[in-house]
Amino acid sequence: MKRFFKHTYLTFRFFVVAMILVALFILAYIFPGLLNIIITLFFIAIGLLLIDFVLLYKQKGISASRILPEKLSNGDDNPIELSIQNTYNFTADLQLIDEMPFQYQKRDFEINTQLKKQDKKKITYTLRPLERGEYYFGNLNIYANSPIGFVIRRYQFAKDAMVPNYPSFLQLRKYMLLAFSNKLFEYGLKKIRRIGHTIEFEQIKDYVNGDDIRNINWKATAKRNQLMVNQFQDERSQPVYSVIDKGRAMKMPFEGLSLLDYAINATLVISNVALKKQDKAGMFTFSRKVDNKVVAERRPSQMNLILETLYNVNTDFAESDFSRLYIDIKRSLTQRGLLLLYTNFETLDALHRQLPYLKAIAKHHLLVVIFFENTELQKLTKTNAHNTFDIFQKTIAEKFVYEKKLIVTELQKHGIQSILTAPENLTINTINKYLEIKARGLL
Template sequence: MKPFLKSIYLQKRFFIAFFGIAVLFVFAYFFENIFGITKIFFGILMALLAFDVLLLYRNEIGIQANRILPEKLSNGDDNTIELTATNRFQFPVSLKIIDELPVQWQQRDFTIHSVLKPSEAKKFTYTVRPTERGEYHFGNLNIFSSSLLGLVARRQQFSAEAMVPNYPSFLQLKKYDFIAFTNKLRLFGLKKIRRIGHTMEFEQIKEYIPGDDVRNINWKATAKRNEVMVNQFQDEKSQPVYSVIDKGRVMKMPFHQLSLLDYAINATLVISNIVLKKHDKAGMFTFSRKVEDRVVAKRRKAQMHLILETLYNVETDFSESDFSRLYIDIKRQIKQRSLFLLYTNFETMDALHRQLAYLQAINKIHLLVVILFENTELQTFLSKPAKDTHGIFEKTIAEKFVFEKKLIVNELHKYGIQTILTAPENLTVNTINKYLEIKARGLL
């Protein structure tokens, strides 16, 4: 009896009818001639209520439903969740589906409304956008079915509790993995960069055949063999490329609900995949008070899986990042000249000057690219007109911060340090462009 009472829900239509009859009973107190009609109405309502309950509970199965979840969610992207429902009643039913979403979304009123014909099966899809890496726990699936009378609804709860991990954006990885090797780069913001000069590694000396570049003739070998010999080159490969993620407190700043740290993590996953596809070695590590989460730059089948699992567990410790420790660790641990993509953020010139000596020292040994983030909220604020003196004052301060960010970029360029200043949402594309440019120009 208790499960039955827990599963039955009186609907809005019943309460409207019941309230109308109650009003008639009040009027019957003053007008006795309508009392009999009111009792008849009340009896009809109770009979319809009993009939509606009988319709919904005569079939023990009622509605069959389940939720289909992906193996893992992609952070910062739209992920599709699928629900299926089958009507086992012999009459059409109206459905109200309430899915118990993970607490991270703080949404308790998520509902789907639909109508199912007898024996009809329907598929429902909705999208979710996670913005925090970690475990997402889905609860039960609740189905409220009602007949055409619509006086009561029968609730069926399907045990669908499940945990889905939210990983760095592997959907972006698949997207850029495809477009980086097609001729449609410009459609997605990627640049096709012309290769400049001879960024080649020597492979062998071979006999000249028509079509070989005469500039590669090896005159000493030609004199010894008494026939024309040329040097054969191959593209430089297996160069180490490290993504270095600052996980200090400056990277916790959110834009579009996603922190700068997560933007950097998503970009690291994508660029690592492209680096490996370009036959270079991909690696990564993070730092704040010390260097952590290290994945040595290698070219192997398991490298992407290792990077993905490492990125999944990266969290900020809200401390001040120690660039001196970063420099010391790079100097001791990484001997081969490498490309470092450093994801960090400086808001003031003073903050840059405190760390500039260490950035210069790293750039002398390796090729360093400092990746900074534009404050898009400031740009949005500046695009709106000021309405009063207080607004003019605020816009002046905002313009000062925007201008100082440009000064930071110029200061880094002055010391020969490659720099990217990008909006967070364009980080991945701009990082790929810079890597392709460096490879084409043979800077590494």
């Protein structure tokens, strides 16, 4: 009986009818002739209430299930599917309330729908997680009522489901398809022309604008009476390491996602692209010390190892120690490789403190420093100033934006490659830089 009352609710329509009947009974004191009619209406309402109970409780009329993905993709829209079936002999009005993981702090999520008798329906909604970790779903609550609409019966399904939230593998799949179709070289902000500079000869072909004139084959040119060039294959099996700064500077959020998570998502994609291009992919993180290390390899299980390692990366809110990073790289990375360093510098002074270590790393490896535009400051510089305070804010914002550009210039002055990018464009800009480096034979 307790369970019965726990899952039974009276509707607003029932209380409206009850209040109308109470008002009519009060009116019967003034007009006694209406009493019999009002009593008849009262028993009709009671009868409808009992019929409503019978319609809803004579059978278990609603069945449902929640279909969850095996894992969620961080920062992406993940589909959650609800499958519902109505076995009642009437059209049921349904209110669906799915208990979302606590990370969303969403208490007003509901879906209202109508399901005809003996009918099935699939409802899909999306969730965009912004933190890696375990996401626990609660009950799927369905509130059903008949056309009479006096009583609501609650059904509960799909209790206590957990789904882990991994780095963005949906983004990984998108770029994987581009890699398979060989369209990565034309994807992004500009077309990257591949120019081989290794000693591995591939073929002789006609000269086209953009080919390196140093590769002109003069003998073939004389025979064909037109310019011919030697084409070389890109060098393969080169180590490509993603180095992620997990210090407090990377905890800054943009569009709900931290810079650390943007870097993690980009690392997953660029590692896969490097493996598809026959290079060796690896990664490690650093803050007060270097950890989460995956040695660059080209084995079938490498991507799964990188994915599992990235899943467990979290910031420790400490000041990053670039001297420890340099010492560890010098000791453990003996082969020259490409190091994609994801970090963030807000001021030129912050760069100058770490510049000696970056220059030392760049002596033995091809270092690409990847740091982020402050998109909020970018927006502020484009707003119109209406008073002195607005002018002051806009001026300070423009100063910080300009200082980011000075950081790029300073790195270039010391022969260090760099990428200054908005967080949402990080992945594609990193891929473009990798393809440019491969095409120019810099590694």
